[in-house]
Amino acid sequence: MNTILRIFVLSLLFTTIYNCTSDDGNDYFKYDHAFNTVGFMTNYIRMEEGSEITVEIKFNEPAETDGVITILGSDLKNLEIIGATVIDENALQLNFNKNTTILSFNINRADDNTITENIDPILTIKNITRPIYINSYHSLQLDISDDELSGLPKSYVTYNGNNLQHKVSYFYNISGRLAKVNYFYGNTNLHEHYKYDDQGKLVTILTNDDTEDISKTTFLWENGLIKNSTTEFMNPDSQSLNYKYTYNQNNQIIEKISSGNEPIEKNFYSYYSGDNIKSIDSYYGEELYFSTTFYTYTEKPNQFPEWDIIPTHRVQSQLPISLKTGYTGGWGPQEDVNYIYAYDDLGNLRSRRSNNGITYYYYY
Structure with missing residues (x-):
């Protein structure tokens, strides 16, 4: 089963300026003109052990500059990350070039026929090269289940x-x-x-x-x-x-x-x-x-x-x-x-x- 997760960059129009702070102290912004924001379209998805999901990060318009997206995650050591740079067991990065419109990486968990611990990794976008910003939909929880135990x-x-x-x-x-x-x-x-x-x-x-x-x-x-x-x-x-x-x-x-x-x-x-x-x-x-x-x-x-x-x-x-x-x-x-x-x-x-x-x- 190949589940496509899409992370959309949304264009929002506001007449008032807001300045918001995420839970780790990093700022994300909302301006009074159209701009690029990055966020998960859903905050929860279930995947079967042994299956693979593709995470797509989409830009609402071509990127204005080269840049880096940083995603933090819990339990990443239990997952195989394909197509992104794993910094350590809790973080990964994706590089993008000017004019990029879409990024993607895959998440896989090897099928060993058994689950002995709760496996509920949470992926959170924590940083992105500006002028692209993170909106409030910045976290995604995965519930990994074992298909043999169905x-x-x-x-x-x-x-x-x-x-x-x-x-x-x-x-x-x-x-x-x-x-x-x-x-x-x-x-x-x-x-x-x-x-x-x-x-x-x-x-x-x-x-x-x-x-x-x-x-x-x-x-x-x-x-x-x-x-x-x-x-x-x-x-x-x-x-x-x-x-x-x-x-x-x-x-x-x-x-x-x-x-x-x-x-x-x-x-x-x-x-x-x-x-x-x-x-x-x-x-x-x-x-x-x-x-x-x-x-x-x-x-x-x-x-x-x-x-x-x-x-x-x-x-x-x-x-x-x-x-x-x-x-x-x-x-x-x-x-x-x-x-x-x-x-x-x-x-x-x-x-x-x-x-x-x-x-x-x-x-x-």
Whole structure:
């Protein structure tokens, strides 16, 4: 796919003189007579990984002199720039001659079948040889997606009113398995990094925030199932967490019980016929303190793993419609939750409304 991005030089007529300043302190001007300005026609475009786009810079009339255009960019090190001089990983330049009417350069990202980081480079025109000037449309954001991952869950974002509650983003390895999950809650970012063995079995999850490592969880497999997990914290004052998993005849987890710490934490799970979880009951010692019951499900498939007991071990093949969840025995409140879903023309889930806000869903 070859997408043509056009940067147009606009001729504007003003009766008043304006003197404006860009965010880096460089001036761009608007005069009371016709003159050349440079700016992006759009501020956002999506490109597939492995595709190439051509950026064209057009002049509304032939350039009056030789000159240079400087464009700054974030994440340029992840891109192949063809037809422009790359100054460093954050800047590139294009030279033009007198009477030039059009400039162009190409942007390409090699196709490696996977995206492991957010790739959202922003290109910004920061300087151009005068008497050609930069107008206010001087930035362009690229959203680079991977065509091999087309259709897989990318992220979901929940708002309560205008307030962002949380965002969860998914990244995949070359085999299409989860490689990383980013969680944003309030002002906190957490990142889970997934490691697999040669057979594709999940063996460790490394958790960190933006500044330091937090924990490492190791999974022990037996007869094709995860039977034990151990979470060790980097803080030496924190005790490790150990869990044992028990399954029913359908290889569904029915018990998750801690060991080595007091009080013992016990979690019990029941299911409807099929792959949809029915209830979750959590105990501290012998006291039930939290319970969730799912009453009804849609017939639509559930692509987003919001209720996994173990990461990559799905417990809902369809979308829940109604449920009751919360604390019991005086530990705290319970609430009834009802979901209303909206889908696009292809049948993909796009939004979910409830009394707790609205969630938007995005795909590769």
